Amino acid sequence: MKIDPRTKLLILAITSISVFLNGSITIECIFAALPFLLLLSTKKIYTSLKYAALFLALLAIQLWLVPLLPVSAGGIIYMFAVYIRKLIPCFMLGSLLISTTRVSEFLAAVGKLRLPKGFTISLSITLRYFPTMGEEWNSIKDAMALRGIPVTAAGILRHPMRTMEYVYVPMLVSASKISDEITQAAITRGIDHVQRRTCMETVRFHVMDMLVLVAYITVILLAFLANGKGWF
Template identity: 40%
Template sequence: MREKTGTVGQSVATAAMLTVKLDPRTKMYLLLLANAAVFLSPSLEYELLFMALIFLLYLWMGMYSLLFKILLSYSFVMAVQLLSERFLPGVWQLMFVSFAMFIRKIYPCIALGSLLIGTTKINEFMTALTRIGLSKKIIIPFAVMLRYLPVIGEDWRYIKDAMKLRGITPSMLGFIRRPLMTVECIYVPLMMAASKIADELAVASITRGIENPKQRTCYERVSFQFSDVLAAIVFTSYVAAGVWI
């Protein structure tokens, strides 16, 4: 029994060693590269390979749960586009294909933005931006945004649970069946929650000294490592190849 426990512990430790932690500045740089790749993409194959690089980055950083969600949603968007092109006629085809292509085009930015939010702590993010030399007028809104989005996601889960108790499904089918009630049950609580969360985050930030003019300190280590250099080189080379093509 002890041998099995030791083997499991060694496996977990090995998996932890294989995952890396990128600097917040590297993740922001990759997000900027994704924006460039979206506009300069020469073909669908180029986009698919770029998404494959992003999925490998997720694996490299150990974000398996988020990778599954991103991969599933991206596959759904691709399926909508391909099936619409093949089976839908006329105006319906144009509408669904255009919408799917728009989502597909911006998906690299969505994926890397989710990675930035899901793997970056607020203090790391602010320290990284401070070392770049950005003004606090830019840093503070970005920091509040990073804290704001996860809280809104948590409130959205509570809203969905409350809607299910009233027999309303927060989905496309539920919207078709009861459009006015679905919109009311989604937008009204979200607007009220958003206003309340914004006030709470502002008070919490001021209490923690976010406006302090002195240089910030951070318990976490924020520095460039070999993994940051490798990720930046790989993604930059791929985007440069797209420009050359």
């Protein structure tokens, strides 16, 4: 299923605001289910299942683990579980936007919104930055594994200082370097050109975009309405 980048941006913005206006676990599950289904529709099965497992794990921590802990420790873990869980729908929609949108297609779509050029440039660089950082992270993990330093949760807990020295320091250096390289590449391609850009991409809303937007907004409004009336 192909969705316009502007549709993805809009539902991401709606979700980013709505998740923190909600106090119902049921509505949280609805917020998580909608981007989960969108990821499945774009064949991102592993990504969708990974986020779903994390969401369910954090929900289980809140419902079953926190009541068994002392108040001080339980409060800290509760805050961690709740706030990370609220961000998972945003992470899923961000992953959907990054993994299914080409930079040229994104620029063509955002250009039609008449947004400030600085904002457009920032979004475009971000769209390319995260996949590049993912590739760099995989390269560092492979290099460390060859040296006998596994980058796993158990390895981090056993040797936190060594992991920081051999993994996170190279990662931070690479992050700074990659950001400069992507910015220079974007400028070379004329992203900061003051005149109106031309583009070979054809970007327009389709029936599927309208269906997704209507279904998404309708489900969210019904969920808030039901919560306000005390149905759940």
